[in-house]
Amino acid sequence: MFGFNMFQEITRPFNMTYRCFSVSMLPGNERQDVERGGKIIMPPSALEQLTRLNIVYPMIFKLTNKKSKRLTHCGVLEFVADEGKVYLPHWMMANLVLEEGALLQIESVSLPVATFSKFQPLSEDFLDITNPKAVLENCLRNFSCLTTGDVIAIKYNAKVYELCVLETMPGNAVVIIECDMNVEFAPPVGYKEEEHISRGEGSTEDGMDEDPAVMMPDPGFKAFSGEGNRLDGKKKKLISESDSEPQTSTSRQAYVRGIPDYDYVIGTLRFIRNSRPSSAKEEAQTDSFQAFKGEGFTLRTAKSQN
Template identity: 65%
Template sequence: MFQFSGFNMIFPERSRTFKASYKCLSVSMLPGNERQVLEKGGKIIIPPSALDALTRFNVEYPMLFNLINAEKDRHSHAGVLEFVADEENCYLPLWMMDNLLLEEGDTINIESVSLPIAKFSKFHPNSVDFLDITNPKAVLENALRNFACLTAGDVIAIKYNKKIYELSVLETKPGNAVSIIECDINVEFEAPVGYKETSDQNEDNAQDDPQQSHVMEDVVETFKCSGVRLDRKRKNESQFDSPVIKKIRFGVLTFDRGVKAISDRIPEVEQCE
C-alpha cells in the first residue's frame, strides 16, 4: 500500500547535498563488459547505494557532482553514467584522473552540485594535429554529447578517427563550471599549441581589406640564358634583366597559353633566314 504525506505534498522537502568518499579506479578496472563510452566522455560510475541516498536527498536533475582530490587540492565536475560500481568504488575516465592527479586506489570525495546552463566556452587544442580536422566545431559538438558538464582549467580528451585530441578548457560562462545538457553553447578555439603564422600570413592579415578579394603577388624569375641566332647575331637580353611579377587572384584559374581547337591540319613550317 502506498502512503502519501499531505505535508510533504504541500511543502516539498528541500534538496540536501549528497557527499561520499570512494576508492578511485580507472575504467579499465571495471568488471564486466567494456564501456568505451565512459573513457571518451565526462561521466563516472558509482555504487547503487549512492542512487538510494540521492533519491532520499531529493537531489535535482540532472545529477552532477563535484569531484575533489583533497590531498592535491584539485577538483573537477562530472555527470553519472551508471550506478553499478562495487561498494566503496568509483570509476573515472583516465583523462579525468589525470586532471585530478589521482592514482589507482586513491581516495576521491564527491558531492552533488547544481550548475548553471552553459552559454559560452573557449577551448585550446594541445596539438597542431587538431588543424587536420575539417570541421572541428562539429566534431567537438558530437564528442560533448558524452559529457554532462565542463570545468574551466580542465583538459578534456576527445576521440576522432581513432585518434585522441586533448583540449584545454580556457573559459566557461556564466560560471567556472557549467552544465552542457540540452543547451545551446557558443564555442571558440584558440590557436593550437605550437602553431606559428608565417611572415607572409601576418602581412596579409595586416594589409588585406576583408571586403575585397585576396590578391597574391608571385614573383617569377624568367629563364635566363644567352642564345645565338642562325645568322650568328646575339639576341637582345634586356627583356630578361628583371623578374616578372604576376598578380594572381585566389579562386581564379590562370593559364599562360590560350585554348585552341584541335585540328587535323599539319602546321606550316616557317623558313629560316
C-alpha cells in the same frame, strides 16, 4: 485545516568519499563509452542515498582531490560499481592527479546552464578535421558539464584529441545538457601562422618574387649541350651541324615544327618521315608499276578429253 507537505522540502547535499579507479580496472568488458565521455560509474548504494536526499536533476557532482587540491565536475553514467569504489575516465584522473585506489571526495552540486565555451587543442593535428565544431558537438553528447581548466579527450577516426577548456560562461563550471552554447577555438599549442611576404623589394606588382638570376638567363647558356656515353664503351660519333640537318628530297619541302602547312587538303593524311632521296632506279620501278597486272591461277583442274 492544514494539508500534507505544507513546508517545502529541504534539499540535502550528497557528500561521500570513495576509492577511485580508472575504467580499465572495471570488471567485465571494456567500456569505451566511459572513456569517451565525462561521466563516472558509482556504486548502487549511492543511488539509494541520492533518491532519499531529493537531489536536483540532472545529477552533477564535484570531484575533489584533497591532496593536490584539484577539482572538476562530472555526471554519472551507471550505478554498477563495487561498494566503496568509483570508476573514472583516464583523462579525468589525469586532471585530478589521482592514482589507482586514491581517495576522492564526491559532492552533489547545481551548476548554471552553459551559454559559451572556448577550447584550445593541444595538438596541431586537430586542424586536419574538416568540421571541428560538428565533431566536438557530437563528442560532447557524452558529457554532462564542463569545467574551466580541464583537459578533455575526444575520439574521432580512431584518434584521440585533447582539448583544454579555456573559458566557460556564465561560470567556471556549467551544465551542457540541452542548451544552446556558442563554441570558439583558440589556436593549437605550438601553432604559428604562416609568415606572408610583404610586397616590397624583390617582388613584382603581381605579388610574385622576381629573381634576376632566374628571369635573365645566361647569354652563353646552351640547353642540352652535355656529352653522352654509350653503354658498350665505344666513343660516340660526333655529328657536325651540317650533318645534323635533315636530308630532304627535292620533291617535297622540309617540315618545320610549329609552322602550319598552308597547302593542306582536307581529307588527306601526310606521314612525314626522315628518309633518304629516292634513286633514279627506284623512281623508274615506281613509274613502271601497274596495279592488279599479275597472273591468275585456278584451283579447278581441267578435265581430260578422250
